[in-house]
Amino acid sequence: xxxxxxxxxxxxxxxxxxxxxxxxxxxxxxxxxxxxxxxxxxxxxxxxxxxxxxxxxxxxxxxxxxxxxxxxxxxxxxxxxxxxxxxxxxxxxxxxxxxxxxxxxxxxxxxxxxxxxxxxxxxxxxxxxxxxxxxxxxxxxxxxxxxxxxxxxxxxxxxxxxxxxxxxxxxxxxxxxxxxxxxxxxxxxxxxxxxxxxxxxxxxxxxxxxxxxxxxxxxxxxxxxxxxxxxxxxxxxxxxxxxxxxxxxxxxxxxxxxx
Amino acid sequence: xxxxxxxxxxxxxxxxxxxxxxxxxxxxxxxxxxxxxxxxxxxxxxxxxxxxxxxxxxxxxxxxxxxxxxxxxxxxxxxxxxxxxxxxxxxxxxxxxxxxxxxxxxxxxxxxxxxxxxxxxxxxxxxxxxxxxxxxxxxxxxxxxxxxxxxxxxxxxxxxxxxxxxxxxxxxxxxxxxxxxxxxxxxxxxxxxxxxxxxxxxxxxxxxxxxxxxxxxxxxxxxxxxxxxxxxxxxxxxxxxxxxxxxxxxxxxxxxxxxxxxxxxxxxxxxxxxxxxxxxxxxxxxxxxxxxxxxxxxxxxxxxxxxxxxxxxxxxxxxxxxxxxxxxxxxxxxxxxxxxxxxx
Numbered sequence: 001x002x003x004x005x006x007x008x009x010x011x012x013x014x015x016x017x018x019x020x021x022x023x024x025x026x027x028x029x030x031x032x033x034x035x036x037x038x039x040x041x042x043x044x045x046x047x048x049x050x051x052x053x054x055x056x057x058x059x060x061x062x063x064x065x066x067x068x069x070x071x072x073x074x075x076x077x078x079x080x081x082x083x084x085x086x087x088x089x090x091x092x093x094x095x096x097x098x099x100x101x102x103x104x105x106x107x108x109x110x111x112x113x114x115x116x117x118x119x120x121x122x123x124x125x126x127x128x129x130x131x132x133x134x135x136x137x138x139x140x141x142x143x144x145x146x147x148x149x150x151x152x153x154x155x156x157x158x159x160x161x162x163x164x165x166x167x168x169x170x171x172x173x174x175x176x177x178x179x180x181x182x183x184x185x186x187x188x189x190x191x192x193x194x195x196x197x198x199x200x201x202x203x204x205x206x207x208x209x210x211x212x213x214x215x216x217x218x219x220x221x222x223x224x225x226x227x228x229x230x231x232x233x234x235x236x237x238x239x240x241x242x243x244x245x246x247x248x249x250x251x252x253x254x255x256x257x258x259x
Numbered sequence: 260x261x262x263x264x265x266x267x268x269x270x271x272x273x274x275x276x277x278x279x280x281x282x283x284x285x286x287x288x289x290x291x292x293x294x295x296x297x298x299x300x301x302x303x304x305x306x307x308x309x310x311x312x313x314x315x316x317x318x319x320x321x322x323x324x325x326x327x328x329x330x331x332x333x334x335x336x337x338x339x340x341x342x343x344x345x346x347x348x349x350x351x352x353x354x355x356x357x358x359x360x361x362x363x364x365x366x367x368x369x370x371x372x373x374x375x376x377x378x379x380x381x382x383x384x385x386x387x388x389x390x391x392x393x394x395x396x397x398x399x400x401x402x403x404x405x406x407x408x409x410x411x412x413x414x415x416x417x418x419x420x421x422x423x424x425x426x427x428x429x430x431x432x433x434x435x436x437x438x439x440x441x442x443x444x445x446x447x448x449x450x451x452x453x454x455x456x457x458x459x460x461x462x463x464x465x466x467x468x469x470x471x472x473x474x475x476x477x478x479x480x481x482x483x484x485x486x487x488x489x490x491x492x493x494x495x496x497x498x499x500x501x502x503x504x505x506x507x508x509x510x511x512x513x514x515x516x517x518x519x520x521x522x523x524x525x526x527x528x529x530x531x532x533x534x535x536x537x538x539x540x541x542x543x544x545x546x547x548x549x550x551x552x553x554x555x556x557x558x559x560x561x562x563x564x565x566x567x568x569x570x571x572x573x574x575x576x577x578x579x580x581x582x583x584x585x586x587x588x589x590x591x592x593x594x595x596x597x598x599x600x601x602x603x
Contacts, residue, residue: 018400142333142362169451171448182529221405259508
């Protein structure tokens with residue numbers, strides 16, 4: 001049994017992110033971290049591999065700073081790591097990402113399950129996950145809040161999914177790509193021994209040629225980043241006893257026509 | 260037939276109201292490109308919903324009521340959408356960016372190697388027919404502008420509540436029926452059960468949201484012996500103080516990450532960078548200091564009311580109205596006042 005988990009490095013969610021005079025996004029001296037959603041995916045991959053006596057491999061697609069999140073993954077207990085990068089991937093869209101991701105999974109050969117975090121917290125996208133599943137031709141199960149049962153011999157999986165209107169239980173076939181929610185587990189912290197081992201790990205870098213992948217032409221591109229228009233709210237403080245505050249606030253809200 | 264397609268999301272045979280917002284955005288693009296606006300409706304009751312789409316501005320409706328399409332599943336829906344796109348080469352395909360809308364359009368854009376831009380908050384059709392999109396990134400800390408090639412089909416998912424529906428009129432759509440692409444035997448995924456969340460208002464659709472934060476633990480009630488006092492107090496506060504205000508307003512209940520991480524309320528209620536991004540008409544933040552992660556998820560709300568004991572809390576920088584004081588005194592007073600004034 002072999003499970004693959006994808007991750008990436010993103011600026012800390014507490015960072016102040018701004019567009020600089022040169023048009024590039026900056027986050028000052030804030031640290032980059034594992035994409036917070038991916039921590040649940042990494043934890044689940046470690047647990048699934050352990051339960052089945054199998055192996056977990058973590059992959060990041062992106063330039064070298066992503067090695068940080070790969071090392072964090074290894075320190076948590078993922079068995080192996082690889083990073084995919086190629087100049088041809090610079091400035092491409094999710095079609096290119098999905099093509100490279102699917103090729104990386106195929107290179108590993110014996111993969112039963114791919115686990116991803118729900119989305120990338122920085123660019124706010126999840127499309128690359130669904131497109132990776134389609135490029136692989138595998139089942140896609142998104143928003144998984146619990147893996148209820150999985151049988152790697154019979155190639156079946158049963159999961160609970162958290163959707164807008166409630167919880168859905170579905171069964172499906174392996175191999176599959178799943179994306180997981182915060183509810184699924186409690187991610188572990190890396191151990192000291194794990195951190196020491198990971199710091200010495202040499203992470204292989206795979207080019208598109210190594211993967212035998214040919215990228216489709218990107219169909220969409222980002223043209224610019226912009227800071228938010230300044231929000232000029234002047235707070236009006238409403239004072240008095242709680243009852244007086246309540247009366248005055250309701251007056252204002254009725255005037256604003258938001259009730 | 261070239262057209263602009265809008266996928267109308269249904270649940271139990273009824274259109275989601277937010278789908279009509281997507282028809283509104285679709286109309287803008289279809290008019291600029293001078294092509295018909297077609298609603299796509301799959302699953303139970305699709306013909307009736309397709310006809311309803313006519314009153315919401317669709318010129319045509321392409322429907323399929325095959326039994327395999329009852330209840331959304333990605334495989335049969337994506338197979339059908341991808342076939343329609345490959346056969347008819349529409350100029351654009353739009354949907355509201357719900358969980359299902361996001362994965363359906365992404366899968367189909369992947370199948371057809373088409374451009375996809377997600378979570379659009381505004382659109383502008385260019386001279387060559389390309390749609391320029393503005394979308395928030397870094398959870399709303401900055402904006403990104405993106406564009407797809409006009410040569411292919413441009414897939415777009417839209418942020419809920421960012422686009423206006425067309426005025427409901429007397430128009431009718433020309434309804435045509437298409438067969439499903441996959442047979443049941445070809446579909447790996449089977450829905451075993453569905454447990455609906457009853458009585459709760461969906462955060463992302465809500466016009467009003469009342470959220471509680473860390474200070475929910477300052478409940479003056481005494482926690483029963485043996486319980487975790489902070490957790491008990493906060494949970495009691497969400498049930499007996501926040502929920503009654505939400506019920507009075509027809510509002511959804513939200514929470515800060517601090518409240519969720521402390522176990523005061525389930526994660527489904529979390530607003531912020533690792534929770535839901537919302538933009539209601541009215542956002543009431545009770546006992547929330549306003550960490551940057553939380554601000555990212557709610558800053559585009561129209562009117563923000565902050566209730567907090569600490570007058571220096573960052574939330575007051577975003578708020579239109581600030582009430583410095585104890586939420587456990589103010590919220591019950593506010594609920595009582597609203598009941599009186601709104602006649603409930």
